Amino acid sequence: MTASVWVVLSLLAALVPLAYLVSVSLMSQGQISAGSLVPTPPDWGNWTAALTETGLPRAVLNSVIGSLGGAVLTLVFALPAAWAMARHRTGGRSLAGLVLSPWLLPPIVAIVPLFTLLRVLSLNNTLVGLTVVYAFANTAVAIWLLEGFVRRLPVELDEAAQLDGAGEWRVLVSVVTPLLTPALVAVGVIVAVLNYNEFLFATFLTQGPDAQTVPVVLSLLLGERVQDFGKIAAASLIGVVPVFAAAVFLQRRLVTGLTAGAVK
Amino acid sequence: MTPAILTLVVLGAYPLVFIALAAVTESSLGRPFQELVGTATVEDVLGDADVVASLVRGVVYAVLVALVSVVLGVTTAVALWRSVRAGSVTRTLLLLPMITPPVVVGILWKLVFNPSGGLVDTALRFVLPGADPVSVLSYPVLAFAGIALADVWEWTPLIVLLVFAALIGQDTEVGEAAALDGAHGFRLFSSITLPAIAGTIGAAFLIRLVLAFKVFDLVYIMTSGGPGQATTLPAYVIWQAALQQFDVGRAAVITLLLAAVVTIVTLPVVAITRRLHND
Numbered sequence: 001m002t003a004s005v006w007v008v009l010s011l012l013a014a015l016v017p018l019a020y021l022v023s024v025s026l027m028s029q030g031q032i033s034a035g036s037l038v039p040t041p042p043d044w045g046n047w048t049a050a051l052t053e054t055g056l057p058r059a060v061l062n063s064v065i066g067s068l069g070g071a072v073l074t075l076v077f078a079l080p081a082a083w084a085m086a087r088h089r090t091g092g093r094s095l096a097g098l099v100l101s102p103w104l105l106p107p108i109v110a111i112v113p114l115f116t117l118l119r120v121l122s123l124n125n126t127l128v129g130l131t132v133v134y135a136f137a138n139t140a141v142a143i144w145l146l147e148g149f150v151r152r153l154p155v156e157l158d159e160a161a162q163l164d165g166a167g168e169w170r171v172l173v174s175v176v177t178p179l180l181t182p183a184l185v186a187v188g189v190i191v192a193v194l195n196y197n198e199f200l201f202a203t204f205l206t207q208g209p210d211a212q213t214v215p216v217v218l219s220l221l222l223g224e225r226v227q228d229f230g231k232i233a234a235a236s237l238i239g240v241v242p243v244f245a246a247a248v249f250l251q252r253r254l255v256t257g258l259t260a261g262a263v264k
Numbered sequence: 265m266t267p268a269i270l271t272l273v274v275l276g277a278y279p280l281v282f283i284a285l286a287a288v289t290e291s292s293l294g295r296p297f298q299e300l301v302g303t304a305t306v307e308d309v310l311g312d313a314d315v316v317a318s319l320v321r322g323v324v325y326a327v328l329v330a331l332v333s334v335v336l337g338v339t340t341a342v343a344l345w346r347s348v349r350a351g352s353v354t355r356t357l358l359l360l361p362m363i364t365p366p367v368v369v370g371i372l373w374k375l376v377f378n379p380s381g382g383l384v385d386t387a388l389r390f391v392l393p394g395a396d397p398v399s400v401l402s403y404p405v406l407a408f409a410g411i412a413l414a415d416v417w418e419w420t421p422l423i424v425l426l427v428f429a430a431l432i433g434q435d436t437e438v439g440e441a442a443a444l445d446g447a448h449g450f451r452l453f454s455s456i457t458l459p460a461i462a463g464t465i466g467a468a469f470l471i472r473l474v475l476a477f478k479v480f481d482l483v484y485i486m487t488s489g490g491p492g493q494a495t496t497l498p499a500y501v502i503w504q505a506a507l508q509q510f511d512v513g514r515a516a517v518i519t520l521l522l523a524a525v526v527t528i529v530t531l532p533v534v535a536i537t538r539r540l541h542n543d
Contacts, residue, residue: 003346106499
């Protein structure tokens, strides 16, 4: 009984702020300052403004491309590494620690070498450049999450393939990868959500509408001289749609990825 | 597999080496490593009361936020596990704050705290008609608590998720045997369930602590570090040094100091978690 009450309370705590955001997105400026909680009648003008005046549709597209592209590249980097670490005990605990240690720190200073690197490759201020940065930024976390899954695969499978004459890369591509597909999807979803939500790198590495992502466009709306809260709320909700959709459709994958990987 | 491992070492070591080099040289945003200055920047930063204060503030913030998140998260996970009716829809809805972009979380709570017609303001006027508008984010202590609240709202779902998975994954036979032997209610929970999930709770606390030490977006969106320096947390100070004052050397030194602080705070937690896992 008390358990159900607590579940209901926590649902309220999670959802009331989000519901309030929906409510504000349907209010005129006057209704907001009058302190109304339910917009009557709902004013859809903020949604139209958010879609037409802010460059948001393009930003959503940029965000989706950058986060998915980054996630796929991350998996390509992370899988061989996670496999090598789990199977061969390469580097032992200290390598795992070294790989993950940058995650413990705020990534601000790492921006500087990345910025220099992108300028050398003349990829600064492009979506491709941001995607590459995302690919590297989350590789450590992806390795950490994937390693737990790799360790659960029976070693005998690898050994059998090797006895049949398959080389290491062959085992990885033809035996390990198909077996790990669910894990790869799970970790890929997590990394894609992290990329989609990322703000600091995006705001520093992208300057124009061709490359700016959702969080950057939203922060620019907040920086306008007159803050239009209704429009900002509508824009936030539009920006959130892709991640919320991913959560609803891929809930189980997201959950297994986090629980199997993060706590071993 | 050698190339993969080599890439990894470079990937892990490169930012660390860069930070270490920038810390002992004069480095601006455009031109890093101009001139070796040794420990001059370190001494300069350690003598800066604002930086030291922000590190202390960061520790208070991280420990507070992590404790509150873990207490709420564990309670919610146990409630979900006990409650028969809570299905996967409930669990998905509870996860939403965690996947909301931090920038949107910041906007959301800024709107809730908006002094002219925000949720807090409106609720207060409902209870006390005629009260003056309250501007939560304009008072030092309240602004600090406001950011902490937004942070707790955002990341508590992760704790719920991890602990709930541990609760489902535990060996049910032990619990059943204890129940047959007459253990019930709180006794059953504290001597069977809690020890089974203690390692997970420790790991979740650790992850939460690190996330709280790194908080930047919420500060940037909600308060820009103010009022005064009340919400100037370490990641924000590093950002100011690197991208506002363009002093990468200084930013690198503060990052290293923060690394030392994070290590000191998390080491006991790591040790305890490891013990709990082995038990």
